[in-house]
Amino acid sequence: MKVITSALSAAVSVAIASVFAALIAVGGPHSAYAQNTDGAEVDAAHRWLTPVPGLQIVRAFDKPAQNWNAGHRGIDVAAAVGESIRSPAAGTVRFVGKVAGKPVISLEVGGYAVSFEPVAGTVRKGDQVAAGQVIGTVADTSHCADGCVHVGVWKADRAKDYVNPAGFFVSDASILLPEAQAPDRLPAAAQGTSVGKSGAGAWGGYSNGRIPTVALCPLRSAPGHRLRCDAAKGFDALSAAFAQRFGHPISVTDSYRDYQTQVTLKARKGKWAATPGRSNHGWALAVDLGSGINSFGTAQHKWMKANASRFGWVHPPWAQPSGSLPEPWHWEFRAG
Structure with missing residues (x-):
């Protein structure tokens, strides 16, 4: 060597x-x-590990002007059913369960909450996770016909006000x-x-x-x-x-x-x-x-x-x- x-x-x-x-x-x-840029977002930017290798965003962030309007409050990342989803950084599991019938995992990472769906969790609420640790697998094709994971990000200490996840992973x-x-x-x-x-x-x-x-x-x-x-x-x-x-x-x-x-x-x-x-x-x-x-x-x-x-x-x-x-x-x- x-x-x-x-x-x-x-x-x-x-x-x-x-x-x-x-x-x-x-x-x-x-x-x-x-x-x-907001201080907390600056600290997180460029540093999160992508949820899957070979990141491909198949639908971009499109936040509506008002919370009640239609839009896309996250990004959709190409991922095959059964593919492992990894933690973007060290953090704590906030939620593992179902929302509107879909399996969801959310973590708290550096002052931000980040959610993944449809993902069947292999961790439990309260678990500490490391960057790159597998937290679950893609459950089904309910979100995208070809298979994907929806990723959402918002500040953990505030009411949900979604920000664009893309800049946290690559820039x-x-x-x-x-x-x-x-x-x-x-x-x-x-x-x-x-x-x-x-x-x-x-x-x-x-x-x-x-x-x-x-x-x-x-x-x-x-x-x-x-x-x-x-x-x-x-x-x-x-x-x-x-x-x-x-x-x-x-x-x-x-x-x-x-x-x-x-x-x-x-x-x-x-x-x-x-x-x-x-x-x-x-x-x-x-x-x-x-x-x-x-x-x-x-x-x-x-x-x-x-x-x-x-x-x-x-x-x-x-x-x-x-x-x-x-x-x-x-x-x-x-x-x-």
Whole structure:
């Protein structure tokens, strides 16, 4: 198994410690744009794990002008019957039961209530849940003919006044901070023919999607996600440097996908998903990203192109604009 060099490891530790300390000192990773957004929502934005991998919103938020008017007070996320629904962050189960005949789960997460329906719960009211923990499964197709989960969000300490859940899970919104606030020292840029090559591949004798949890490490900057430990350490340092430049950590939409998740995604997305056992995400060395990185030509994507390799991360040739399957959001770890 490849390991990060000692120089990169030292840089990683310094970068993570200094950046997260700086973010706390100025009021959190989103304080730079707090003047435009409610404080609690700013703190939650960009940080929730999606309820299912490969998030696809099939019906958007459409809040009516008056509560009694028709509208859509949440988002519908594509999900197959029987698919697991995961907690977006650490929180407490508020409700498990039926509303108007449909199974519903609601959690309290960071001052917000978030509900999922139709979802048959595997947790109980009052349970503490961690980011990424399975809380239930999609019960039926009563909400969407093709299968989906309706997600609603409102402030937990107020009467229901729904807000758009989409911004809590992923966001393209970033601001450019002054150069003076960028990290004082970044690791040296990668050199040689390895730059830009695909990083995902077999390691440790494991099969794709069948890597034991004990062999992986959580991302500090993206709770609920796991990667091979050297990749996780490099990504956290990369995200910390990104936060100094743009005001918040990198939002991660997908990381390691176990075999069963690959099977579920193939069933839901068809030709748009990799054949189970062949996904680049099955090696725990690949991530799909938001935060503006998921569009070619943005300041965030350009920053990644210039700096990701310093932390062991590359944008593989097939995912680049001239590649066989352009995906600006897909990045892979390649140490050494």
